[in-house]
Amino acid sequence: MHFDGTDSYVATADLTVAVNAAVTLERPLLVKGEPGTGKTELARQVAQSLGLPIIEWHVKSTTRAQQGLYEYDAVSRLRDSQLGDERVNDVANYIRKGKLWEAFSAKQKVVLLIDEIDKADIEFPNDLLQELDRMEFFVYETGETVKADIRPIVIITSNNEKELPDAFLRRCFFHYIRFPEIEVMKQIVEVHHPGIKDALLTTALTQFYTLRETPGLKKKPSTSEVLDWLKLLLAEDLTSDDLKASAKDALPRLHGALLKNEQDVHLFERLAFMERSRR
Missing domain, CATH: 3.40.50.300 (P-loop containing nucleotide triphosphate hydrolases)
Structure with a gap:
């Protein structure tokens, strides 16, 4: 066996x-x-x-x-x-x-x-x-x-x-x-969402891993949560450019699939406020 x-x-x-x-x-x-x-x-x-x-x-x-x-x-x-x-x-x-x-x-x-x-x-x-x-x-x-x-x-x-x-x-x-590295994650995504556009996947996973590594995050999003997030992105027909535009505000699009408690949402809201203040 x-x-x-x-x-x-x-x-x-x-x-x-x-x-x-x-x-x-x-x-x-x-x-x-x-x-x-x-x-x-x-x-x-x-x-x-x-x-x-x-x-x-x-x-x-x-x-x-x-x-x-x-x-x-x-x-x-x-x-x-x-x-x-x-x-x-x-x-x-x-x-x-x-x-x-x-x-x-x-x-x-x-x-x-x-x-x-x-x-x-x-x-x-x-x-x-x-x-x-x-x-x-x-x-x-x-x-x-x-x-x-x-x-x-x-x-x-x-x-x-x-x-x-x-x-x-x-x-x-x-x-x-161990939590999958980005190349392994791409293989996992291909199993669940075959044919997803490479540009969208690359941008989405870049934002996802950046979010996971944010200091002070109480609950890091998991593999199942990034799969749910990608499913929503596909359902909304969002593009790589849409994600890049939303990244300027720190909070990713449809972040409710990734952030599961109010402390983490407030953390990213504060980061977004600080980002806007510097502009």
Whole structure:
């Protein structure tokens, strides 16, 4: 099994090396990077490229590690026992399988995505150490062991909001997705907006990267946001000259697609005022 990217996902050479190394080592691939750099989409594209099903576990702040294994619904069992339901005689009727159980018991190789692991409690990664390492866990209510006969490809994403435990990191192959340089970004844009005029693209990306590097910017716009911005520019049929004209006022055209909080908008308004004052 070898991943080389897909027609709809531009994977850099170092990213493909990381994916294939993790597959060879049979270790989880931990992918970090700015929001919007394609971490979640990577797992879907790996599954598509290798022709495998994908199981997605999207982690929230309230997610517990146990939910990924299974949950025992004791309340429903108690209610059914009070109603005289015969289902109560089999505890397995009240076991709800989690995403890891689904991946471990799959009859074929699958891609398991554990998305945004850093959103959960700091103990969350530690609670999954043994299960991800051994690819098995014990179900106390039924006395059975769920073990993966076919080891899944595990891809874990993190936005770097929290530091992950060293013991967890040791069990992963790590890759940081750097924000694309302009030439790579042009390739990404070509996938999503094929045939865009070179003059418009060059001017738009020049303004975009200048905006990203503005000192004091609270939230730098991501890849997904520049793609949305370009879609709006194309819908409005704007030209390279239109963008250059608007650049004199500091705020780019349709900047609402790029700037997502009032502090950054005010920053560029102040820059625009200072620019006009110097004229």
